[in-house]
Amino acid sequence: EMNSYRQAMQKMAEDILSLRKQTSILEAENQMLRSQLTQEGVEEEPDITDRAQNLASMKQKLLLSELDRKKLRDKVQRLQNELIRKNDREKELLLLHRAQQPQAALLRRYQDKLQQMKALEETVIEKMESVLEDKLRERNEPLQNKLQGKPNVASGLPPGPTGENLPVDLYSMLLAENSRLRAELDKNRHQSAPIVLQQQALLDLLANNSDKFNLLAELERAQSRILSLESQLEDLARRWGREKQDVATRLQEKECGLRPPSNTITTDESVSDPSGGALWGSG
Structure with missing residues (x-):
C-alpha cells in the first residue's frame, strides 16, 4: 500500500510538471499573439473592418487561453492538495x-x-x-x-x-x-x-x-x-x-x-x- 501511495504521488508530481509546462507554452503563445498584434498594428494599416475582425479574433483566442490557464491552475492546486493529504495519511499510517x-x-x-x-x-x-x-x-x-x-x-x-x-x-x-x-x-x-x-x-x-x-x-x-x-x-x-x-x-x-x-x-x-x-x- 505504501508503494502504491508513492507511485500515485510520483504520477501526480509528473502531472504537475506537465501542466506547468503547458501553462508556460500557453503564456508564450499569448505573448507571441500580443506581439503579433502589436506588429500588425504598427507595420500594416488594414482597413477598419479587417482590423476589427482580427482584433475580435485575437481577443477571443486570448480569452480562451486565459480560461484554459485558469483551469490548469485550478487542477494544479487540486493535485497539490491531494498530494499533501496523501503525505499526511502516509505519516499517520507509519505512526x-x-x-x-x-x-x-x-x-x-x-x-x-x-x-x-x-x-x-x-x-x-x-x-x-x-x-x-x-x-x-x-x-x-x-x-x-x-x-x-x-x-x-x-x-x-x-x-x-x-x-x-x-x-x-x-x-x-x-x-x-x-x-x-x-x-x-x-x-x-x-x-x-x-x-x-x-x-x-x-x-x-x-x-x-x-x-x-x-x-x-x-x-x-x-x-x-x-x-x-x-x-x-x-x-x-x-x-x-x-x-x-x-x-x-x-x-x-x-x-x-x-x-x-x-x-x-x-x-x-x-x-x-x-x-x-x-x-x-x-x-
Whole structure:
C-alpha cells in the first residue's frame, strides 16, 4: 500500500510538471499573439473592418487561453492538495504501525502466558485425579477383604459417620469438584477466544486504514480482558492448591487413624451434603 501511495504521488508530481509546462507554452503563445498584434498594428494599416475582425479574433483566442490557464491552475492546486493529504495519511499510517508493534508483542506475550497457565492447570488436575484414584484403590482393597470375611486389623481406619462408604463419598465429591473445575477451565478457554479475534480485528483495522482511536480502544479492551483472565486463573490455581493440600492432610489423618475434632466432623458433614454446594468448607 505504501508503494502504491508513492507511485500515485510520483504520477501526480509528473502531472504537475506537465501542466506547468503547458501553462508556460500557453503564456508564450499569448505573448507571441500580443506581439503579433502589436506588429500588425504598427507595420500594416488594414482597413477598419479587417482590423476589427482580427482584433475580435485575437481577443477571443486570448480569452480562451486565459480560461484554459485558469483551469490548469485550478487542477494544479487540486493535485497539490491531494498530494499533501496523501503525505499526511502516509505519516499517520507509519505512526500507527509503529504504535501497533509493541502492543501486538505484548498481546502475544500475554497469550503465551495464558497457554502456559492452562497447561499447568490441566497437569494439576490430572495429578489430583491420579492421587485420588490411588487413594481410593488403597481404601477399596481392605474394604473388599473385610466384606469377604478377611478382617484387616492393620488398617487402623476409624469408622466414619457414614460407615465404610466415607472414602467413596469423598472420592465422588472430589471427582465432582474436578469436573466443575474442568468446566470452568473450558469456560475460560472459550472466553480467551475473543482475544485472538481481537488481535485479528486489530490487524484488519490497520490494514483497512481505520481510525487510530478505534485501534487504541481495541488494544485497551484486549489488555483489560487478558489481565482479568490472568487474575481469574491465578485465583483458581491458588484455590486448587489449597484444596489439594486439604485433601492430602485429610487422607494422611485417615491413614494414621486420627479421629478429627468435633468441629472438623461438622464441617465434613456439611461438605458431604450434596445440597450444600460448598467444598471443604472454604471458598
